[in-house]
Amino acid sequence: MKRYTQFNRLIVDDFTTDVWEHPLHNHNHYEVIFIRSGSGIHHLNNSLVPYEPGHLYLLGPEDEHEFIIEETTNFVYFKFTKLYFDTFDGENPAVWNQHIDKLLSKKWSRKRNLLRNKEDVSIVDDLFKLIVTEYERNALLSKKLVNHHFKAILLVLNRNGPNCDKKQQRRADSDITEALLEYIELNIYDPKSVSQKQIAQHFHYSPNYIGILFKKNIGASLKKYIQDYRFNLLKQRLKHGHLSTKQLSLDFGFTDESHLHKFVKAQSGKNLIQLKKQILPERA
Numbered sequence: 001m002k003r004y005t006q007f008n009r010l011i012v013d014d015f016t017t018d019v020w021e022h023p024l025h026n027h028n029h030y031e032v033i034f035i036r037s038g039s040g041i042h043h044l045n046n047s048l049v050p051y052e053p054g055h056l057y058l059l060g061p062e063d064e065h066e067f068i069i070e071e072t073t074n075f076v077y078f079k080f081t082k083l084y085f086d087t088f089d090g091e092n093p094a095v096w097n098q099h100i101d102k103l104l105s106k107k108w109s110r111k112r113n114l115l116r117n118k119e120d121v122s123i124v125d126d127l128f129k130l131i132v133t134e135y136e137r138n139a140l141l142s143k144k145l146v147n148h149h150f151k152a153i154l155l156v157l158n159r160n161g162p163n164c165d166k167k168q169q170r171r172a173d174s175d176i177t178e179a180l181l182e183y184i185e186l187n188i189y190d191p192k193s194v195s196q197k198q199i200a201q202h203f204h205y206s207p208n209y210i211g212i213l214f215k216k217n218i219g220a221s222l223k224k225y226i227q228d229y230r231f232n233l234l235k236q237r238l239k240h241g242h243l244s245t246k247q248l249s250l251d252f253g254f255t256d257e258s259h260l261h262k263f264v265k266a267q268s269g270k271n272l273i274q275l276k277k278q279i280l281p282e283r284a
Contacts (some may be wrong), residue, residue, distance in 0.1 A: 001064065003027060009087055011079045012135040012146070014128075016073040024064055029081045030100065031059040032153070034128050038073025041067075054121035055113040058157070060104045061240050076128045078150060082240065088147055094251045098189055099154045101236045116160045127153050176203070177217040180210070185225060188233065191253045194226050231267040238279050245272065 004023035016037075024043065035055040042049045044065045051067070059065060083092035091241050101116070101230070115121050131149045134142040183202065185282065187193035199222070200207040213224040234252060237243065254260045264272050 001026060006079060006081060009081050009084045010135075010146070011077070012132060013079070014074070014132045015077075016072060016074045018069055020067045020069050021175055022066060024066045026062055026064050027079075028057075028061055029079050030061065031057075031151075032078040033057045033059070034078075035075040035123065036074040036076055036125065036128075037150060038069065038071045040073060041066060041068040048185055049112055051113070054118075056115045056124060056157070058100075058103055058114055060108040076132065078128075078131065079233075085147075088144065094189075096151060096154065097237075098233075098251070099158065100223040101233050101240075102188075103154070103157060104240070105236050107233055114157050114160055120156050120160060124156055127156075138275060165222070174217065175212065179203070180214060183219075184229065188226070188229055189251065189253050196222055227267060231263075234264070235275070235279055 002023045004025055004027040006027065006029040015026065016259065033060065035051050035053055037053050039050070039052045041050045042055075042065060044057065044059075045063055048068075051073075057065075067075075080099065085091070085096045115124060127149045133144050134145045134149070180199065180203070184194055192198060196207045196211060200210045203210065205213075209224050213222075214225070215241065218225060220228075230252060234248070237248065237251070244249070245260060249255075249257045249260045254263065261272055264270065264275055268275055
């Protein structure tokens with residue numbers, strides 16, 4: 001398996017081609033790939049996915065892919081390392097790395113186009129045009145403008161889940177459950193905000209009713225769902241990053257490192273070192 005290594009924190013590439021010159025590969029960085037025009041097949045994680053104008057893909061370091069071009073294609077690549085969000089002073093990089101973690105943690109995001117809302121396609125297209133212009137111009141504040149435009153794209157992607165086109169009926173159980181899931185997703189890195197008592201207070205229901213409703217519609221207890229969600233995000237971070245135990249504790253809202261170790265042990269039956277070895281086996 002070919003593996004590409006990128007040392008620059010960010011590379012933006014806007015190009016048109018009718019021949020794909022790269023073999024099936026993975027890389028040490030992240031890639032957001034936007035299809036501006038053309039069509040063909042995206043060979044992604046052992047799946048063959050047809051692509052067309054307006055499609056967008058987010059790839060993590062371990063994702064494997066190549067393109068099979070059928071019609072001349074204009075690709076826009078935004079390639080960045082885990083350190084990219086550390087570039088800008090006065091901002092919290094963990095927040096935006098968490099956005100990436102959450103998008104990559106969704107099973108549906110690993111094998112398909114992430115832009116489902118047609119209205120959002122034109123928005124993302126315009127944002128990428130601004131990104132390419134500022135990246136190539138490299139003028140005063142260009143790097144900050146590129147960063148802000150990319151963050152806007154991440155926010156757009158967050159509202160393009162599988163159910164983005166479904167009409168909502170206010171106050172119905174299913175809609176309350178959707179609102180609960182959205183609230184949990186937005187606050188998953190803050191344990192106090194996702195306690196059953198705090199969630200119940202936010203939605204103006206009793207803790208008992210929230211627990212019953214969640215179990216009825218999701219099939220798992222609220223506590224177990226939140227613990228499993230946090231654990232999956234933690235594994236995602238371990239797979240794609242090289243953070244210290246102290247930094248992981250801070251990012252995931254643990255009071256100290258010992259609470260992180262206890263959480264990992266309770267969820268997996270392994271200590272943190274064993275879990276890292278399981279997730280990141282030594283490469284030959």
